[in-house]
Amino acid sequence: AITYFVLHRKAHLDHHWARKWLPHHYDHHMGKDQQSNWGVRSDWIDNMIGTRKVWKGSLREQLRYSKIKD
Numbered sequence: 001a002i003t004y005f006v007l008h009r010k011a012h013l014d015h016h017w018a019r020k021w022l023p024h025h026y027d028h029h030m031g032k033d034q035q036s037n038w039g040v041r042s043d044w045i046d047n048m049i050g051t052r053k054v055w056k057g058s059l060r061e062q063l064r065y066s067k068i069k070d
Contacts, residue, residue, distance in 0.1 A: 003041060004040055004041055007022060007025075007040060007041055008025075008040050011025050011026070011029075011040070012029075015029075015030070019056060019065070022040070022041075023056045024037050024039055024042070024043035024046065024052065025037065025039065025040050026055070026056055027053065027054060027055035027056055030055060030056075030061070030064075031053060031055030031061070032055065032060075033053050035051075036051045036052065036053040037051065037052060037053060037055075038051060039052075
C-alpha cells in the first residue's frame, strides 16, 4: 500500500518521471482513453483483463510530449 501511494503521488507530481518509469500509468492520464490502464505499480492487471492501451510512443503522444517537455 505504501509503494502504491508513493509511486502514484510521484507520477502525478512529475509527468516526465511517470512517462519514463510508469508508462502504463502515464498512458492512463495522458492517453485518449481514461477508462483503461488502471494499474499504478504495474500493468499486469490491465494486460490480464484487457484494459491495457498503449499511448506512450504513438505519433500523437510524441507530438504532444515534445510541446510540454522541459
